[in-house]
Amino acid sequence: MSLINTKKMFEKAYKGGYSIGAFNISDLEQLQGVLRACKEKNSAVIIQASKSAIEYAGINTLVAMVKAASDEIGVDCALHLDHGPNFEMAKKCIDAGFTSVMIDGSHLDYEENVAITKEVVEYAHSKNVSVEAELGVLAGTEDDVTSDVHKFTDPDQAVDFVNRTGVDSLAIAIGTSHGAFKFKGEAKLRFDILESIQAKLPNYPIVLHGASAVDQEIVATANKFGGDIAGAKGIPVEMLRKASSMAVCKINMDTDLRLAMTASMRKFMAENPSQFDPRKYLGAGRDAIQAVVSEKIDIVLGSKDSL
Ligand SMILES: [Zn+2]
Numbered sequence: 001m002s003l004i005n006t007k008k009m010f011e012k013a014y015k016g017g018y019s020i021g022a023f024n025i026s027d028l029e030q031l032q033g034v035l036r037a038c039k040e041k042n043s044a045v046i047i048q049a050s051k052s053a054i055e056y057a058g059i060n061t062l063v064a065m066v067k068a069a070s071d072e073i074g075v076d077c078a079l080h081l082d083h084g085p086n087f088e089m090a091k092k093c094i095d096a097g098f099t100s101v102m103i104d105g106s107h108l109d110y111e112e113n114v115a116i117t118k119e120v121v122e123y124a125h126s127k128n129v130s131v132e133a134e135l136g137v138l139a140g141t142e143d144d145v146t147s148d149v150h151k152f153t154d155p156d157q158a159v160d161f162v163n164r165t166g167v168d169s170l171a172i173a174i175g176t177s178h179g180a181f182k183f184k185g186e187a188k189l190r191f192d193i194l195e196s197i198q199a200k201l202p203n204y205p206i207v208l209h210g211a212s213a214v215d216q217e218i219v220a221t222a223n224k225f226g227g228d229i230a231g232a233k234g235i236p237v238e239m240l241r242k243a244s245s246m247a248v249c250k251i252n253m254d255t256d257l258r259l260a261m262t263a264s265m266r267k268f269m270a271e272n273p274s275q276f277d278p279r280k281y282l283g284a285g286r287d288a289i290q291a292v293v294s295e296k297i298d299i300v301l302g303s304k305d306s307l
Contacts, residue, residue, distance in 0.1 A: 010205035018302035019244035022046040024254035026053035033289025048080040063097040106134035136173030155196040171207040180232040198247040205249035212255035225266035264288035
């Protein structure tokens with residue numbers, strides 16, 4: 001087993017009409033939960049870490065841990081930098097052993113986004129590493145960056161961007177958002193934009209960020225056992241499944257895993273007040289991650305037997 005880039009994964013996913021799940025991790029239990037689910041479902045997977053997760057866990061610890069867990073559990077996976085803020089961070093991850101990086105220049109002027117993406121692509125491709133970029137702006141909060149409004153991706157600009165940068169995949173804004181509070185009213189995704197991009201960039205892998213479904217039962221469990229998570233609302237799973245059957249080849253889900261882990265650990269601790277072995281409550285969190293990822297593979301991604 002080894003860490004692989006996303007090229008073949010995306011080719012197969014595009015042809016097969018499914019998506020690869022990209023799950024954020026920052027510790028051992030999350031990592032094992034995700035990989036165990038993928039082993040059980042025989043599913044391809046992308047493990048990703050943001051800048052703040054890397055700061056939390058330590059870059060070399062993360063790389064070594066993902067390599068070792070991939071080997072021990074028996075699932076080839078990509079290790080991807082989520083929302084790389086600049087060239088230096090992307091280079092640092094590539095040099096440390098990441099097999100895929102995102103350079104997020106979506107908040108920059110268009111020409112600056114093109115320039116920084118091109119710079120990362122040149123370096124990454126020389127090391128056989130895949131690159132994801134972003135065009136358009138998602139509402140919500142991701143690490144240090146917050147936006148109140150969506151700025152939907154312009155399909156013609158997407159074509160120009162891909163041609164000029166040579167980037168391997170593109171995250172687009174069609175109405176998904178970061179965090180647990182995605183919609184005030186009805187959920188709405190701009191499938192017309194996705195269709196237009198698919199028509200103009202045939203066979204090109206598209207990425208959706210901010211695509212957690214925010215299961216109300218899990219939120220209720222967290223709140224029942226002392227949590228205070230109000231008004232959380234995510235993307236309906238049917239919409240995500242539809243996107244997976246189109247050009248979307250990678251779907252990022254972070255919030256759903258955080259909620260599942262938190263709810264199960266709160267429940268475990270409330271029900272076992274005398275227990276103080278961390279393996280017991282962290283283990284409950286790990287099982288919850290495994291269960292939620294298995295469910296995503298079946299009902300959102302469609303990636304069962306894609307390994
Ligand atoms: Zn994101």
